[in-house]
Amino acid sequence: MEETQFNKRAINLQVPGTRKFSNQVKEYEDGVDLTLGQSGFATPEYIRESMIEAINQNKLRYTHNRGLIELREAISAYNKKRFDVTYDAETEIIVTNGGSEAIDSVLRTILEEGDEVIIPCPTYLAYEPIATLQGANTVLIDTTKTNFVLTKEVLKQAITPKTKAIIFNYPTNPTGMIPSLEQMNELVDVLKDTDIFILTDEIYSDNVYDGEFHSFMEFPEVREQLFVINGLSKSHAITGGRIGYILAPPFATEQVTKVHLYNSVCVATPSQYGAIAAFTDETGPGILAKMNEAYKERRDFTYKRLRDMGLPVELPKGAFYIFPIIAEYNKDSFEFASELLEAEHLAVVPGRTFSIYGEGHIRLSFACSMEELEEGCNRLERFLLTYNK
Numbered sequence: 001m002e003e004t005q006f007n008k009r010a011i012n013l014q015v016p017g018t019r020k021f022s023n024q025v026k027e028y029e030d031g032v033d034l035t036l037g038q039s040g041f042a043t044p045e046y047i048r049e050s051m052i053e054a055i056n057q058n059k060l061r062y063t064h065n066r067g068l069i070e071l072r073e074a075i076s077a078y079n080k081k082r083f084d085v086t087y088d089a090e091t092e093i094i095v096t097n098g099g100s101e102a103i104d105s106v107l108r109t110i111l112e113e114g115d116e117v118i119i120p121c122p123t124y125l126a127y128e129p130i131a132t133l134q135g136a137n138t139v140l141i142d143t144t145k146t147n148f149v150l151t152k153e154v155l156k157q158a159i160t161p162k163t164k165a166i167i168f169n170y171p172t173n174p175t176g177m178i179p180s181l182e183q184m185n186e187l188v189d190v191l192k193d194t195d196i197f198i199l200t201d202e203i204y205s206d207n208v209y210d211g212e213f214h215s216f217m218e219f220p221e222v223r224e225q226l227f228v229i230n231g232l233s234k235s236h237a238i239t240g241g242r243i244g245y246i247l248a249p250p251f252a253t254e255q256v257t258k259v260h261l262y263n264s265v266c267v268a269t270p271s272q273y274g275a276i277a278a279f280t281d282e283t284g285p286g287i288l289a290k291m292n293e294a295y296k297e298r299r300d301f302t303y304k305r306l307r308d309m310g311l312p313v314e315l316p317k318g319a320f321y322i323f324p325i326i327a328e329y330n331k332d333s334f335e336f337a338s339e340l341l342e343a344e345h346l347a348v349v350p351g352r353t354f355s356i357y358g359e360g361h362i363r364l365s366f367a368c369s370m371e372e373l374e375e376g377c378n379r380l381e382r383f384l385l386t387y388n389k
Contacts, residue, residue, distance in 0.1 A: 007133075009132060009133050009135075010133065012132075013129050013133075021035050021337060021341060021347040021348065021349060021350075022035040022036055022347060024341060024347065025341060025345065025346075025347035028345040030345055031345045031346075031347065032345065032346045032347070032372055032375050032376045032379060033347045033368070033372075034346065034347060034348050034364045034365050034366075034368065034372070034373070034376045035347050035348065035349050035363075035365060036365060036367075037173065037234060037319070037320045037321065037365050037367055038239050038365075038367060039234070039237035039239075039291070039320075039367050040367060040368045040369045040372070041237045041291055041294075042237065043236065043237050043238045043241070044236060044237070044278075044281075044284065044287050046277050046278075046281045046283060046284065047236060047238060047241075047274045047275075047277050047278050047281075048274070049277075050273045050274045050276065050277035051241075051270040051271065051273060051274035052270075053273070054269060054270040054272075054273035054274070055270050059269050059270065059273060060269055060270070061269065062265060062266055062269075063266045063267070063269055063272060064266065065094075065257055065260065065261040065265065065266050066093065066094045066095060066253075066257055066260075066266075067093070067094065067095025067245070067266065067267060067272055068095070068269075068272045068273075068276070069089060069090070070276055071095055071272050071275050071276050071279075072089035072090070072093040072095065072245075073089040074275075074276050074279035074280050075087075075089070075093055075095075075245055075247075075279060076088070076089045076093060077279070078279050079217070079247065083215050083217055083218050084218075085215075085217045085218060087217075087247045088250070091250040091253060091254075092247060092248060092249060092250055092253050093245060093246070093247055093253070094245060094246040094248075094253060094256060094257055094260055095243070095244070095245050095266075095267050095272060095275070096231075096244040096245060096246060096260060096264075096267065097242045097244065097264050097267050097268075098231055098233055098239075098242040098243065098244040099201065099203045099229050099230065099231040099233065099244040100126060100244070101242075101244060101260070101263065101264060102229045102231070102244040102245065102246045103126060103127065103130060103199070103201065103229060104130050104263070105246070105256050105259045105260045105263060106199060106227045106229070106246060106248075106256055107127075107130045107131055107134060107136075107165075107199075108130075108134060108259050109252075109255050109256045109258075109259045110164060110165060110197050111131060111134040111135070111136040111164060111165070112134070112135070112136070112164075113134075113135035113136070114135065114136070114137065114162065115134075115135075115136040115137070115162060115163075115164035115165070116136065116137050116138075116139050116160060116162040116163045116164060117131045117136050117137070117138050117139065117163075117164060117165045117166070117167065118139045118141060118155070118158050118159070118163060118165070118166040118167070119131075119138055119139065119140055119141065119166075119167050119355075120141045120143050120149075120150040120166075120167075120168065120169075121140045121141060121142060121143060121354065121355035121356075121357040121358065122143075122144070122148070122172075122174055122175060122323070122351065122354035122355050122357050122358035122361070123167075123169050123172060123173065123174075123354055123355060124169050124172075124173045124174075124201065124354070125353050125354055127167050127169075128140070128355070136164065137162075139158050139163075140355050140356065140357065141154055141155075141158055142357045143357070144357055147177060147314065148172055148175040148177040148314070149177055149178075149179045149183055150168075150179075150187065151183070151186070152186040152187055152189065152190050155187060155190050155191075156190055159190075159194070159196070163194075163196050164196065164197060165196060165197040165198070165199060166191070166196060166197075166198055166199070167199045167200075167201065168198070168199065168200045168201065168216065169200075169201040170200070170202065170204075170205075170213070170318075171204040171205070171207065171208060171213070171316070171317060171318030171319040172319065173204065173319055173321060173354075174319075174321045174323045174349070174351070174354050174358065174361075174363040175314065175316060175319075175321070175323045176204075176299075176316020176317055176318050176319040176320075176321055176322065176323075177314070177316065177317060177318075178208065178211060178213055178317045178318055180211075181212070181214050184214055184216065184219070185219075188216070188219045188221060188222055191222055191225065192219075192221040192222050192225075194225075195225075196225060197225055197226075197227065198216060198222055198225050198226045198227065199227045199229060200215065200216040200217075200226065200227070200228050200229065201229045201230075202215060202228060202229065202230045203229065203230055203231055203233065203234055203244075204234055204235075204318050204319040204320070205230065205235075205318075206234070206235035206288065206292075207234055207235060207292060207295060207318050207319055207320065208292075208317060208318040209292065209295065209296040209299060209316075209317060209318060210315075210317045210318075211317050213318065215228065216228070217247065223249060224249050226247075226248065226249075227246060227247070227248045227252065227256075228246070228247035228248070229244065229245075229246055230244065230245055230247075231243055231244030231245060232244075232275055232278050234319075234320070235288060236278050236284075236288070237291070238274070238278070241271045241274055241275070242267065242268065242271060243267065243271050243272070243274070243275045243278075294370075295320065295366065295367065297370070298366040298367075298368075298370055298373055299315075299316060299322065299366050301366075301370070301373060301374075301377075302322050302364060302366045302373055302377065303315050303316075303322060305377040305381070306322065306324045306364075306377075309377075309380070309381050309384055310384075311324040311325060311326065311384075312324065312325040313325065320365050320366055320367035321363050321364065321365055321366070322363070322364050322366060323351065323358075323361050323362075323363050324361060324362060324364070325360055325361055326351075326360065326361065326362050327359075327360030327361075329384065329387050330387075331359065331360050332359075333350035333351040333352050333353075333358070333359055333360060333361060333362055334350040334352060336350070336362065337349070337350045337362060339383075339387075340379075340380065340383050343383055343386075344379035344380070344382065344383045345379070346376055346379040346380060346383070348362045348363060348364050348380075349362065349363040349364075349365075350362060350363075351363060364376070
């Protein structure tokens, strides 16, 4: 087979920096991995028991393409309770194989050759490649000068007649930043009278440590344009369960369902039963609150250590990540991360992984154990003290 026989867009895709460094650090017996946004906590027992029970009861058949109706009803009830917004379980919710498949299914449904997608950056690494695979053009917006939050002025300048969609990710991966309600109102005012689709990836919305989180679903004036993407991977420490979901108006849900079903038919049935427990078990909120308390403690510890090392860094309000500037040592974040891995067997993610506007930073995940964080910070500090600038 010749390489030229493959899709050129697929050939041009790169393995992201998260996976490159996560894979490489496994070569070291004493390696410390601060790359992946994967909780150091075990998946809560009530979720695991529900999945096991589903298997033992032979609940291993296909479900509705959009997911078990009981699960969709639980998702609807959760969002109603949290945001006082109702999404109909029958017509406005799709259960997907993680948030990743949700993003892929939505973008494959709405994008055509030559469309433009606005992406505030630095941001999650998957949006741009998926859009590019559809033949769309990405318009990357630098938010480093506005505390990693898009402003209405910059948004207005970015919109063209070819703009098909904009992708928000709050709390943001890799910065953990969240816009204020006033800032969201300003963005909605710009978008509400357009035909631009709004994708809001809220996978970290249950992992917020400071301030209030508001969802774009709270703005009825953009509901017909809106796709809300969420899931349980981060909030419930169940990345391998692959439970995500999409909230969207009925006409949009109908179209995305077709793409989703041809992609994966439905989500694994035991995972769906585990997800029902995640949304309905009475002990769940208390367990999640304790997990968030631990994440906040780890965030505060890491922030202080980085500041004590002299690295400029913003305090994240949510998610699992902190994004210090290392440009004083090396403006090439990939080179810096490679040297750090070789010298100290510590894996972090180069900032350029999250777009060109992440260059000069590195991302550390504080989702792991405190022991791993302490050791990782010790190694980073030792590395900086001996670094030849």
